[in-house]
Amino acid sequence: MLSKIRAFLMLGGIAIFANAQTPEFQGELLLQPQPNNLKCLSAANNTDGAPVVVQTCTGAANQKWVFTQGTVRVFGDKCLDVTEGLNQDGTKLQIWTCSPNNANQQWFYSKWDNTVAWTGRGKCIDLTDGNLTDGNQVQIWGCWNLNPNQVWSTGYRIDSLPDKSQNGQSGTNRCSGAGSQDSSCQTAWINSATDFCLFGPPIVGTVGDTERSAVAYCTKTGRGSRAIPNGTLQGVHFVRTPEYVQITGVGDFTKINIPFGDFGGEMDNRGADGKGNPIGGLVFGDTFGSGLQYHEWTEFISYNQFCIRACIGPRSKQLCNHIYDVMGCWWNMPANYAANVYEECQGNPAIPMGVYGTSTWYQGVSPTPPPHPAPASSSCRTLSTVGLSPLATPDSSPEKRHVADFGDAHVRDYVVPRIPRPTADSL
Numbered sequence: 255m256l257s258k259i260r261a262f263l264m265l266g267g268i269a270i271f272a273n274a275q276t277p278e279f280q281g282e283l284l285l286q287p288q289p290n291n292l293k294c295l296s297a298a299n300n301t302d303g304a305p306v307v308v309q310t311c312t313g314a315a316n317q318k319w320v321f322t323q324g325t326v327r328v329f330g331d332k333c334l335d336v337t338e339g340l341n342q343d344g345t346k347l348q349i350w351t352c353s354p355n356n357a358n359q360q361w362f363y364s365k366w367d368n369t370v371a372w373t374g375r376g377k378c379i380d381l382t383d384g385n386l387t388d389g390n391q392v393q394i395w396g397c398w399n400l401n402p403n404q405v406w407s408t409g410y411r412i413d414s415l416p417d418k419s420q421n422g423q424s425g426t427n428r429c430s431g432a433g434s435q436d437s438s439c440q441t442a443w444i445n446s447a448t449d450f451c452l453f454g455p456p457i458v459g460t461v462g463d464t465e466r467s468a469v470a471y472c473t474k475t476g477r478g479s480r481a482i483p484n485g486t487l488q489g490v491h492f493v494r495t496p497e498y499v500q501i502t503g504v505g506d507f508t509k510i511n512i513p514f515g516d517f518g519g520e521m522d523n524r525g526a527d528g529k530g531n532p533i534g535g536l537v538f539g540d541t542f543g544s545g546l547q548y549h550e551w552t553e554f555i556s557y558n559q560f561c562i563r564a565c566i567g568p569r570s571k572q573l574c575n576h577i578y579d580v581m582g583c584w585w586n587m588p589a590n591y592a593a594n595v596y597e598e599c600q601g602n603p604a605i606p607m608g609v610y611g612t613s614t615w616y617q618g619v620s621p622t623p624p625p626h627p628a629p630a631s632s633s634c635r636t637l638s639t640v641g642l643s644p645l646a647t648p649d650s651s652p653e654k655r656h657v658a659d660f661g662d663a664h665v666r667d668y669v670v671p672r673i674p675r676p677t678a679d680s681l
Contacts (some may be wrong), residue, residue, distance in 0.1 A: 255621055276321040276322075277417050279423075280416070280419065280530050282320055283318070284317055284409050286406065286407050288402040288406075292310060292312060293309065293310060293386050294312075294317040295308060295319065298316070302349070302350050303348050303350065305347075305348055307347055309389070309508060311411065325359050326370065328349060332633075333351070333356070333359040334361060335349055341359040344454040352590045356374075361373060363408075364399075365528035367399040369406065375394075376397055377397065378397040378398075380392060380401070381403040382541055407549035407550075414585045415427045415428045421441065422529065422536040423532075424466070425456075429478030432475055439478050441536045442472070442479075443537070443538050443539055444466075444501065444537060446492055447490045447596055447597065448643065450473050451477070451479060453470060453532060454555060455468060456511070460512070461516060463557070467533070474643060474645040475643070485509070487500070487641070489504040489595050491592070491594040491599070495601050498565040498566065498603065499563070500589065504559050504591055504593050505556075505559075505560065507557050518557065518582075518672075520552060522552045523535070542566050550566075551564040557581055560583070560651050561586070573604065575606060575608060581607075585625040590631075596639055599633060602629040603629065606634050
């Protein structure tokens with residue numbers, strides 16, 4: 255993956271690019287604030303002047319936004335609108351019937367920063383006071399790409415997936431049923447050591463050559479994906495932290511089309527052009543909310559090792575950073591990779607990859623710093639093995655898709671040296 259180039263830059267209120275840009279995802283989209291993607295940008299009602307607020311996501315019509323012709327539309331004919339066109343920090347947003355060339359309704363979406371900027375004005379949609387209470391009316395404020403209150407990720411509810419989420423996508427996101435080993439499903443899940451998916455080549459080929467068209471291989475049948483064959487996984491370590499879920503391990507991934515000896519590469523939600531590797535790949539999970547989409551995730555996989563992390567919250571971009579695409583699993587996700595061990599643990603969040611005190615290291619700069627030590631983990635539950643199994647229905651199995659209460663005699667501690675959590679100043 256090549257180094258990312260910012261799609262736009264705002265300096266002193268001047269827009270460098272005049273033409274509006276839309277998200278890579280297409281169709282009716284949810285707009286979810288980075289601090290909590292259980293919340294959605296919502297129109298209070300379908301009338302001119304209705305406030306635009308943050309609400310718990312339901313997938314209702316008032317939360318389905320369409321980017322078209324430089325506007326952001328809801329209900330078909332209503333546009334996101336700056337009240338009275340007042341170019342002032344703190345001006346609240348509303349919806350209004352769309353009209354051609356209305357400057358109050360022109361918006362620019364950055365697929366790198368996930369910000370929505372009022373075109374040419376240097377102002378971005380801002381979660382007022384960072385308040386996630388339902389009904390809080392959003393505002394405009396001077397754009398600053400490090401402000402999590404201005405990050406609005408685009409995505410979908412799991413029950414409203416399109417056939418294809420992006421142009422140029424080779425597979426599909428609308429997956430269900432038993433699946434098969436020629437499935438083109440590109441929707442993955444990460445829930446536990448026994449319920450997760452990995453993106454891998456659709457045909458025999460190196461990860462680098464097939465990353466754009468990679469498909470989902472899962473440990474559960476019933477997701478409409480390909481299966482991770484029994485005997486593939488030879489060590490699996492699941493960790494839940496307050497800010498991400500992560501799985502690391504080893505195995506024989508020639509069984510999912512990776513050639514022997516291929517040291518692999520990175521899959522992620524950005525890619526070199528903002529589309530992601532694979533194009534249209536989506537990741538969901540039940541750990542932090544039922545069927546919650548992870549907007550920030552990263553995976554490395556080779557012929558004999560894998561790691562995947564999916565992040566939430568204000569630090570999600572830092573903790574799931576994917577600019578270190580040649581550094582591999584050990585450097586990006588320090589953790590337990592022991593063979594013949596299968597476990598589920600709770601753990602502390604890691605130091606963001608590449609961050610060393612108050613400095614950030616960038617790939618290619620010499621010398622290369624060592625990886626961070628693995629964060630402490632505890633309350634580990636050991637499993638005998640991890641293999642293919644059917645997807646249980648919610649009322650037919652006590653299996654939990656999150657690590658909250660292990661509650662049996664198999665609980666033990668697996669502890670590595672603790673590391674200090676970085677302060678805001680060090681980020």
